[in-house]
Amino acid sequence: xxxxxxxxxxxxxxxxxxxxxxxxxxxxxxxxxxxxxxxxxxxxxxxxxxxxxxxxxxxxxxxxxxxxxxxxxxxxxxxxxxxxxxxxxxxxxxxxxxxxxxxxxxxxxxxxxxxxxxxxxxxxxxxxxxxxxxxxxxxxxxxxxxxxxxxxxxxxxxxxxxxxxxxxxxxxxxxxxxxxxxxxxxxxxxxxxxxxxxxxxxxxxxxxxxxxxxxxxxxxxxxxxxxxxxxxxxxxxxxxxxxxxxxxxxxxxxxxxxxxxxxxxxxxxxxxxxxxxxxx
Amino acid sequence: xxxxxxxxxxxxxxxxxxxxxxxxxxxxxxxxxxxxxxxxxxxxxxxxxxxxxxxxxxxxxxxxxxxxxxxxxxxxxxxxxxxxxxxxxxxxxxxxxxxxxxxxxxxxxxxxxxxxxxxxxxxxxxxxxxxxxxxxxxxxxxxxxxxxxxxxxxxxxxxxxxxxxxxxxxxxxxxxxxxxxxxxxxxxxxxxxxxxxxxxxxxxxxxxxxxxxxxxxxxxxxxxxxxxxxxxxxxxxx
Numbered sequence: 001x002x003x004x005x006x007x008x009x010x011x012x013x014x015x016x017x018x019x020x021x022x023x024x025x026x027x028x029x030x031x032x033x034x035x036x037x038x039x040x041x042x043x044x045x046x047x048x049x050x051x052x053x054x055x056x057x058x059x060x061x062x063x064x065x066x067x068x069x070x071x072x073x074x075x076x077x078x079x080x081x082x083x084x085x086x087x088x089x090x091x092x093x094x095x096x097x098x099x100x101x102x103x104x105x106x107x108x109x110x111x112x113x114x115x116x117x118x119x120x121x122x123x124x125x126x127x128x129x130x131x132x133x134x135x136x137x138x139x140x141x142x143x144x145x146x147x148x149x150x151x152x153x154x155x156x157x158x159x160x161x162x163x164x165x166x167x168x169x170x171x172x173x174x175x176x177x178x179x180x181x182x183x184x185x186x187x188x189x190x191x192x193x194x195x196x197x198x199x200x201x202x203x204x205x206x207x208x209x210x211x212x213x214x215x216x217x218x219x220x221x222x223x224x225x226x227x228x229x230x231x232x233x234x235x236x237x238x239x240x241x242x243x244x245x246x247x248x249x250x251x252x253x254x255x256x257x258x259x260x261x262x263x264x265x266x267x268x269x270x271x272x273x274x275x276x277x278x279x280x
Numbered sequence: 281x282x283x284x285x286x287x288x289x290x291x292x293x294x295x296x297x298x299x300x301x302x303x304x305x306x307x308x309x310x311x312x313x314x315x316x317x318x319x320x321x322x323x324x325x326x327x328x329x330x331x332x333x334x335x336x337x338x339x340x341x342x343x344x345x346x347x348x349x350x351x352x353x354x355x356x357x358x359x360x361x362x363x364x365x366x367x368x369x370x371x372x373x374x375x376x377x378x379x380x381x382x383x384x385x386x387x388x389x390x391x392x393x394x395x396x397x398x399x400x401x402x403x404x405x406x407x408x409x410x411x412x413x414x415x416x417x418x419x420x421x422x423x424x425x426x427x428x429x430x431x432x433x434x435x436x437x438x439x440x441x442x443x444x445x446x447x448x449x450x451x452x453x454x455x456x457x458x459x460x461x462x463x464x465x466x467x468x469x470x471x472x473x474x475x476x477x478x479x480x481x482x483x484x485x486x487x488x489x490x491x492x493x494x495x496x497x498x499x500x501x502x503x504x505x506x507x508x509x510x511x512x513x514x515x516x517x518x
Contacts (some may be wrong), residue, residue: 043454044425158322158379187321188481257459261487261511267466268459268488 006208007055007176008032010069014050016060016257025050027232037199037209039219039240041254042229046069048212051229052178056115057085073175091121093176094169096198099185100161110137110164111149117172136167141197152215159190163197172200176208183218195222216243216255228254230276281348283443283475284310284333289342291328291479305339312442315469315476317486317493321513324496326479327447327517333477334367334445347442354423363393366441370448372428376420380405383416386435393439405434409464426457430464437468442467446478450485462489483515 014026026047031038040048054065057080070077072092080088089095097103100272105113114133118124124132137145140163162182169177179198183191188239199222202209213219219226222245226249228236237247247254249272255267291303303325310316316328331337333346335357342353347364351357357365369375376385383402390398403413407432420428429449436444446465450458462485469476480486486493487510493504495515505514 066309189321196341214456216455254456257456258484259459259488260484261464261513261515264507264511265489267463270460270463271456 003072005032006034006073008069008071009055010067012051012054012065012067012070014047015055015064015066016057022064026054029229029232029234031227031234031237033208033210033225035206035208036225037202037211037223037240039218039223039226040210040212040229041214041219041226041243043214043254045231046229048229048233049180052095052180052212055176056095056178057082058089076269087121087212090169090174091172092174093178094172094174096162096165096177096179096182097168098157098181100153100156100165101185103165104161106153108152109149110151110153110156114149114164114168114171117168120218121172132171136171137164139201140164140165140167140170142157158186159194159263160259162186163193166194166201170205173205174207175257176210177202178212180210180212181214184213184215187198191218216251217258220244281345282478283312283315283347284308284316285345286333287343289329289332289340289344291325291332291337291340293512298363302499303332306342306499306501308494310475310477313473313475314325314491315478315489317490317515318477318479318496318511319481319483319486319493320496320502321481325499326496329496330367330445330447330477333443334365335361336367343462354464363439364442365445366436366439367441367445367447368432368436368449369454370427372425373420375432378420380419382418382420382423384432385420385431386416386438389435389438395439401438405438408437408468409434424457426453428458428459429453429457429461433461433464433468437472440472441474443475443477446476448480449478451480451482458485465489483513485515486510486515 010030011028012026013028014023015024016024040051042048045094050059059065067078088174100157101249111133114136115129118129118132134145134149137148140162142148142163143191156164182198183194186194211223223240226238226240226243227234230250236246236251243251244255246255253269253271259268284306286306289303289306293300293302306329318329320326328337332340338354340353342447346361349361380441386402387398390401395401402416406413406415450461453461478489490510491507493510493515494501497499
């Protein structure tokens with residue numbers, strides 16, 4: 001395994017107040033990772049996106065994040081002030097979201113959005129920013145970077161929008177990329193293309209990647225290790241290539257419930273939530 | 281005669297005074313009792329075709345017969361067709377009125393069609409999709425996405441349709457919840473002897489559910505697959 005000290009998380013919890021007292025949506029999880037590809041899988045509501053938000057300091061009020069330890073690249077994230085977070089986000093940790101339609105600013109040109117992290121985090125002058133943005137747009141595989149630079153989000157397809165988001169995230173060269181369901185808004189044929197590209201760029205830059213997905217097959221094909229979350233806990237940890245052979249009943253069902261031509265005429269396995277609840 | 285019989289179906293939309301040809305000469309026959317899949321990329325016209333069959337998009341040219349009855353363009357469905365063709369939409373969040381309780385959402389098609397014993401029918405319909413009768417008092421926002429999709433299926437089944445149109449019924453759901461909904465559809469199809477037309481962009485869902493399928497591209501049927509072809513994974517190949 002690569003150097004395990006890029007990210008070190010101990011006892012991370014996320015709580016929200018409610019009428020019936022605080023609700024804990026992430027229950028004291030711990031994990032460490034190096035410059036590797038880590039898959040975070042689970043159903044909606046399992047806490048995987050909330051974990052990602054906690055790592056990048058974006059849990060909205062009144063949510064509260066606590067952790068015994070939250071270290072990125074040797075620096076303590078728990079002690080960051082909102083102002084310091086502003087500097088860390090983007091320059092050290094980048095986040096790619098599910099749907100470029102909502103994540104890109106509709107009234108800002110693509111070029112300005114890709115350059116923005118350079119403006120915030122570096123001293124690069126205008127001409128240099130433009131040059132780097134164009135190079136980045138080319139690196140994410142846009143056929144005509146200059147045209148993309150001058151266009152607006154609504155003029156791009158979903159796949160192109162996702163490439164632009166990747167360009168805007170990677171341009172400030174963060175150490176850790178968090179991708180939250182980066183391909184679920186895309187047509188199936190585009191998914192592997194966008195992931196291949198993301199992995200290639202992550203490898204070239206020797207970054208760490210946390211890929212959040214409910215698609216276990218995708219994680220098995222693209223990641224080194226996998227953490228499986230259920231109701232705010234990590235219930236299973238294993239090499240991603242072993243997802244198909246997990247002994248854990250939850251992981252097993254998540255893997256086996258995929259439909260395929262081979263399952264025609266049969267009922268798919270479903271989660272026995274009653275017994276899972278009793279075990280947790 | 282086939283349950284769905286469509287020949288030379290054309291649909292054009294006018295977009296800023298430019299005519300856009302959405303469906304180009306679709307000819308299709310779907311037999312009683314089969315599950316027929318429609319797949320293809322976004323914008324290929326598969327949802328438009330489904331909306332024509334549902335009677336929601338009435339502006340078309342060509343000829344169409346459903347359940348042995350001829351349907352004319354620009355006319356609403358009449359008589360038993362209004363009950364016998366039902367549709368389940370992609371987004372369970374958008375297809376239920378947010379301010380109506382589940383019981384009201386389910387009673388509406390019964391009242392519109394003048395059926396007796398609405399309360400009993402609602403309770404039965406809820407039981408068919410695995411809910412107790414107390415769910416009738418809840419609002420849609422108090423249910424999860426998968427639960428809402430089960431409500432949408434219960435509502436479509438209330439009128440005992442012969443033809444059920446499913447527009448991406450599981451693409452807004454988690455893989456694990458998708459399995460529950462697909463199982464429910466398979467079980468209900470066997471119990472009530474329905475014919476399904478299933479639109480999906482996922483060849484695995486089509487391969488799991490369908491007896492036959494068609495791949496659409498740019499408003500045309502580009503290829504059709506029978507069960508042996510689907511079993512061999514033809515739907516996933518490009």
